[in-house]
Amino acid sequence: MRSAFLFILLLGSLPCFSQSSYPKITGYFGIMHPIATITRDETAVNFRDYYAVGFPTGINIWKNEKIGFSFEMVPNIKDDQGTSRVTNLLFHPGVLIALGHGYTFAGRAAFESSGRYGFTPVLNKTLIKSSSCSYYAAIPLPVRFGNDHPASFTIGFQFGIAF
Numbered sequence: 001m002r003s004a005f006l007f008i009l010l011l012g013s014l015p016c017f018s019q020s021s022y023p024k025i026t027g028y029f030g031i032m033h034p035i036a037t038i039t040r041d042e043t044a045v046n047f048r049d050y051y052a053v054g055f056p057t058g059i060n061i062w063k064n065e066k067i068g069f070s071f072e073m074v075p076n077i078k079d080d081q082g083t084s085r086v087t088n089l090l091f092h093p094g095v096l097i098a099l100g101h102g103y104t105f106a107g108r109a110a111f112e113s114s115g116r117y118g119f120t121p122v123l124n125k126t127l128i129k130s131s132s133c134s135y136y137a138a139i140p141l142p143v144r145f146g147n148d149h150p151a152s153f154t155i156g157f158q159f160g161i162a163f
Contacts, residue, residue: 024062030160032056032074032140039150050080052087056158060096068096070106089113092120102126106138115147122158133163 032054037044046052058072072092077084094108106122124138138158145151 022062022064024060024068026060026062026162028056028058028060028136028160028162030056030136030138030158032138032156032158034142034154034156037152037154039152041150050078052076052078054090056092056160058092060162062096066098068098070094070096070108072108087114088116094120094122102129110142110144112144116144116149117146118142118144126162133161135159135161 034046034052034054036046044050054074054076056072056074058070060068060070062068070093072090072094074090074092075086076088076090078087089112091111092108094106097105097107099105102125104124104126106120106124108120108122110116110118110120120140120142122138122140124136126134126136128135136159138160140154140156140158142154142156143151144154
């Protein structure tokens with residue numbers, strides 16, 4: 001966790017650039033922590049049962065101030081009983097809808113290399129905005145199906161930088 005904090009501090013010290021005309025292209029990088037995953041069989045809690053983290057990285061193409069398209073890839077890492085590995089790569093395209101006051105809704109389709117699929121509604125809030133970059137927090141709510149596993153619902157927390 002300390003290394004993630006240092007990484008964010010490093011990102012914050014780098015110069016960022018922004019675009020103001022439309023279509024507007026922005027990029028972002030974040031860290032996503034699933035908090036709890038619920039299925040009909042169990043509720044698994046991150047930080048207690050295991051440690052999992054994702055690194056959403058993407059490009060947003062804003063058509064205008066209100067609507068855009070997002071292309072996101074998320075490598076996921078899991079540490080379970082002292083053994084860590086990349087568990088999944090998530091292809092996560094979606095639509096962006098600006099809600100005003102720094103809030104954005106992202107409706108994403110989800111296709112995982114693990115064989116699971118589904119959708120992810122995400123509520124995003126810009127916390128700090130400058131002319132060159134912004135810092136955000138988000139609540140992703142992934143719903144997944146397939147690969148001979150029961151349907152699952154996850155509550156997550158994400159933060160990152162957009163430029």
